[in-house]
Amino acid sequence: MGNLTLSNITKNFGTVEVIKGVNLTVEDGEFCVFVGPSGCGKSTLLRIIAGLEDASGGDIKIDGVPVNNTPPSKREIAMVFQSYALYPHLTVRDNMGLGLKQAGSSAAQVAESVARASGMLSLDALLDRRPAELSGGQRQRVAIGRAIVRTPKLFLFDEPLSNLDAALRVNTRIEIARLHRELKATMVYVTHDQVEAMTLADKIVVLNAGRVEQVGRPMDLYNDPDNAFVAGFIGSPKMNFLKAQAMDGQGETVGVRPEHLAISRDAGVIAGRISHVEKLGSETLIYVRAEPHGLLTVRQFGEQDFVVDEAVYLTPDAPRAFRFDAGGLRMR
Amino acid sequence: MSVSRHSPARSVAAHAVLLTYTLIALFPVFVIVINAFKSRKAIFAHPLALPNAETLDWVGFKTVLKQGDFFQYFLNSMTVTVGSLFFVLLFGAMAAFALSEYRFKGNTLVGLYLALGIMIPIRLGTVAILQLMVASGLVNTLTALVLVYTAQGLPLAVFILSEFMRQVSDDLKNAGRIDGLSEYRIFFRLVLPLIRPAMATVAVFTMIPIWNDLWFPLILAPAESTKTITLGSQVFIGQFVTDWNAVLAALSLAILPVLVLYLIFSRQLIRGITAGAVK
Ligand SMILES: Nc1ncnc2c1ncn2[C@@H]1O[C@H](COP(=O)(O)OP(=O)(O)O)[C@@H](O)[C@H]1O
Numbered sequence: 145m146g147n148l149t150l151s152n153i154t155k156n157f158g159t160v161e162v163i164k165g166v167n168l169t170v171e172d173g174e175f176c177v178f179v180g181p182s183g184c185g186k187s188t189l190l191r192i193i194a195g196l197e198d199a200s201g202g203d204i205k206i207d208g209v210p211v212n213n214t215p216p217s218k219r220e221i222a223m224v225f226q227s228y229a230l231y232p233h234l235t236v237r238d239n240m241g242l243g244l245k246q247a248g249s250s251a252a253q254v255a256e257s258v259a260r261a262s263g264m265l266s267l268d269a270l271l272d273r274r275p276a277e278l279s280g281g282q283r284q285r286v287a288i289g290r291a292i293v294r295t296p297k298l299f300l301f302d303e304p305l306s307n308l309d310a311a312l313r314v315n316t317r318i319e320i321a322r323l324h325r326e327l328k329a330t331m332v333y334v335t336h337d338q339v340e341a342m343t344l345a346d347k348i349v350v351l352n353a354g355r356v357e358q359v360g361r362p363m364d365l366y367n368d369p370d371n372a373f374v375a376g377f378i379g380s381p382k383m384n385f386l387k388a389q390a391m392d393g394q395g396e397t398v399g400v401r402p403e404h405l406a407i408s409r410d411a412g413v414i415a416g417r418i419s420h421v422e423k424l425g426s427e428t429l430i431y432v433r434a435e436p437h438g439l440l441t442v443r444q445f446g447e448q449d450f451v452v453d454e455a456v457y458l459t460p461d462a463p464r465a466f467r468f469d470a471g472g473l474r475m476r
Numbered sequence: 477m478s479v480s481r482h483s484p485a486r487s488v489a490a491h492a493v494l495l496t497y498t499l500i501a502l503f504p505v506f507v508i509v510i511n512a513f514k515s516r517k518a519i520f521a522h523p524l525a526l527p528n529a530e531t532l533d534w535v536g537f538k539t540v541l542k543q544g545d546f547f548q549y550f551l552n553s554m555t556v557t558v559g560s561l562f563f564v565l566l567f568g569a570m571a572a573f574a575l576s577e578y579r580f581k582g583n584t585l586v587g588l589y590l591a592l593g594i595m596i597p598i599r600l601g602t603v604a605i606l607q608l609m610v611a612s613g614l615v616n617t618l619t620a621l622v623l624v625y626t627a628q629g630l631p632l633a634v635f636i637l638s639e640f641m642r643q644v645s646d647d648l649k650n651a652g653r654i655d656g657l658s659e660y661r662i663f664f665r666l667v668l669p670l671i672r673p674a675m676a677t678v679a680v681f682t683m684i685p686i687w688n689d690l691w692f693p694l695i696l697a698p699a700e701s702t703k704t705i706t707l708g709s710q711v712f713i714g715q716f717v718t719d720w721n722a723v724l725a726a727l728s729l730a731i732l733p734v735l736v737l738y739l740i741f742s743r744q745l746i747r748g749i750t751a752g753a754v755k
């Protein structure tokens with residue numbers, strides 16, 4: 145079991161309001177990702193769930209039990225940090241076992257749990273090393289192992305992949321997804337990277353400046369964003385925002401994803417000039433300067449032979465365009 | 477860039493500067509030590525000459541060892557220094573941890589108040605301190621000295637250590653909290669080992685003024701049984717005649733214990749630095 149309910153959580157640092165009333169339910173076994181730009185309050189919210197920070201207002205319930213006044217170690221949670229946060233003076237084995245030992249488990253129980261976790265993450269060869277003797281990727285696996293050992297109700301991850309290089313990031317991401325399937329545990333995962341959010345989440349919570357912008361399954365957010373912020377944040381490359389004034393005049397902006405813009409040398413709705421071309425092999429990104437919209441991104445499959453400074457025409461795929469009002473809200 | 481930084485000319489220049497400074501710093505110590513082994517006449521005739529078969533004279537050391545209870549003075553100095561050091565580091569680190577780790581009303585104010593002591597010399601309060609010690613019956617005890625030196629060393633210790641404690645990773649402390657470590661375990665087992673270089677620095681800065689101090693031993697604990705080495709050596713310095721052999725011998729001997737303490741801390745210091753580099 146492990147479901148989490150946040151009601152009306154607020155947090156002030158001095159006079160600055162960092163979390164402005166968050167309501168959220170995470171179901172048992174769900175993988176929930178908080179995503180948002182740097183500084184929007186993701187880590188603060190996660191630390192409030194962990195009990196490392198007191199909420200200024202609101203209620204936190206784990207399995208229906210209010211935990212506002214429960215210290216972190218009694219909340220039956222485990223946390224994985226961006227900076228790994230392994231105990232430098234302990235071996236991998238002791239790092240992983242410390243939590244259980246503190247909770248009063250017998251040495252045999254601790255050893256068994258550590259063995260199980262280290263088996264799942266192939267850490268057996270590293271058990272007697274100290275953190276200083278491990279690479280970054282190995283350290284993060286140990287930190288994840290340390291979380292598993294405790295069999296918590298709730299796993300909390302704070303940007304666990306941010307310190308890893310690109311290749312390791314993909315591997316570790318897959319590993320975390322696999323662990324979630326195997327453990328069927330509830331996980332709350334914080335990241336600023338929408339790719340991580342899309343690939344891992346059952347449910348994404350998009351945060352902006354301390355507020356929840358939208359909650360939903362990855363494809364719901366992608367196909368049906370509530371507002372311009374979510375539309376712009378989810379999806380890579382970023383959505384293009386066209387000025388409605390220069391189109392048909394309805395609403396303020398029209399959002400079109402780069403893959404929903406057709407490009408042609410002969411005719412189209414928007415005239416522009418190519419300012420840059422990025423060829424990635426499987427796809428080609430074409431950046432087109434078109435006044436008054438600014439720089440627009442077009443995404444084409446495979447290799448395309450457009451060159452810089454060419455005059456081109458773009459045509460949005462009208463049914464797949466999103467319309468937003470002056471406040472950034474979606475007009476349906 | 478890296479080529480010029482490792483060029484021999486630069487390296488030689490840097491070493492020349494460092495060596496010159498080392499020579500200047502060590503020269504007085506060198507003069508004291510060589511003259512401690514010479515006869516009185518040789519000290520005045522050729523102060524910079526090394527002792528040879530003719531001028532070698534152990535009279536200074538003999539006087540020191542005969543006169544008073546020098547071993548006791550050493551022990552007193554050691555007790556006072558090590559005791560004060562222990563309390564300065566312990567309380568200084570604890571206060572620094574509280575200041576850097578916990579948000580509470582008046583945090584900054586308390587920090588400023590504690591740091592104020594750096595700027596106000598404790599000797600200004602000598603009369604009040606003496607009255608206090610008389611009232612509490614601590615005159616002529618080593619406890620009195622340990623208390624005063626602890627107070628004297630704390631402001632700088634709190635100031636330096638809280639700066640370093642702020643740099644210790646929050647994630648590490650939080651990981652400990654989630655694993656159920658008490659705040660004391662987090663402080664002693666996780667934080668203190670990581671700021672060992674800072675502790676060593678504070679230890680060296682605290683230890684030397686205490687070892688060298690003449691003022692408070694003279695005022696608070698001048699009894700024979702509580703004399704420190706600095707105070708004990710004063711018997712050889714008279715208003716009209718000074719027994720230079722004995723003074724120099726006493727000083728040479730007094731260098732040894734601090735040297736040992738210093739070596740202990742400086743090894744910690746280097747270990748801390750290299751541990752940080754490897755991470
Ligand atoms: N201990 C603190 N004291 C004051 N402000 C803080 C503290 N921790 C975080 N903040 C502020 O709260 C905001 C949100 O921080 P954080 O939750 O770390 O953002 P994120 O993890 O989304 O990047 C930031 O503007 C940050 O400056």
Ligand SMILES: [Mg+2]
Nearest residue numbers: 186187188303
């Ligand atoms: Mg963060």
